[in-house]
Amino acid sequence: MADTPVAPARSVEPAGPDQSSVRAGGFSERTLARLFIAPSIILMALVALFPVVYAFILSLNEYTRRQHVGFAGLQNYADALTDGRFWESLRFTLVFTVTSVGAEFLIGLGFALIMNQAFRGRGITRAAILIPWVIPTVIAAQMWFFMFNVTPGFINNVFGLGNFNWLGQQGWATFAVIFADVWKTSPFVALLLLAGLQTIPGDLYESAMTDGANALQRLWYITLPLLRPAILVALLFRTVEALRVYDLPQVMTGGAFNTESLSILVQQYVVRTPNPGYGAALSTLSFVIILGVGLVFVSMLGRQLVIGRTTER
Secondary structure: OOOOOOOOOOOOOOOOOOOEEEHHHEHHHHHHHHHHHHHHHHHHHHHHHHHHHHHHHHHHHEOOOOOEEOOOOOOHHHHHHHHHHHHHHHHHHHHHHHHHHHHHHHHHHHHHHOOOOOOOOOHHHHHHHHHHOOOHHHHHHHHHHHHOHOOOOOOHHOOOOOOOOOOOOOOOOHHHHHHHHHHHHHHHHHHHHHHHHHHHHHHHHHHHHHHHHHHHHHHHHHHHHHHHHHHHHHHHHHHHHHOOOOHHHHHHHHOOOOOOOOHHHHHHHHHHHHOOHHHHHHHHHHHHHHHHHHHHHHHHHHHHHHHHHHHOO
């Protein structure tokens, strides 16, 4: 039997670094990417963190009529946590946030579902729904102030309520401020949810209709689950903005009749009643509350995105 020729053995060289990931100067792509984005990160940190750090340092000092008295430690925070006015402002802010954001989500979802349908004049409808959102908040607040006010009292005249004082009664003043915010911001929520609706494949609805699913079942089992990322983004934006509301209650009621938000309270102590240390402490507490709520939504959104990617795989 003839010998089979054997190929000469090749020497095995040790594996070296991936040449595709190495650039001039011996830097890897990852290192180069970090070097390129480092200036942007540093600039963003200075812009975002410097005011926070400065406010915290300011809150540790005592002032009298803008004159620095000395180091106060955490006394300003202790005073804030025992101040009934702070807790009342926090209560209104939370009531305003939960009520307005909840109503805006329901109304925005309804508008988004309507605008996602194919019908004649859809483009004009979308543009008309967005009109309240593009109006500056201060102008919208002034408009609703005149409509809810006793004089000229447009709402009272339309509904025959006489001289009913919406903005001069506790409870009704809160309702008026929330109503104005819902009217103005619901289109923004609708726009975000509409963008999410347009990413849902139409084949899913066709398959569900073939299987006999009605409109409510399609909404509950297809639309809402696939719309969760967009819902979380909309709720994140609106919740954070509602927690720092200032212009609507300031213009419509001036913070009277238990409509003083945390932002109005901070402004009172920083500008009108000059006490920078105490005002900075209130500002820091507000920042911690808003940051905590924002991190909760970001965490939920991150988990939802991870679940979505896992499902796709």
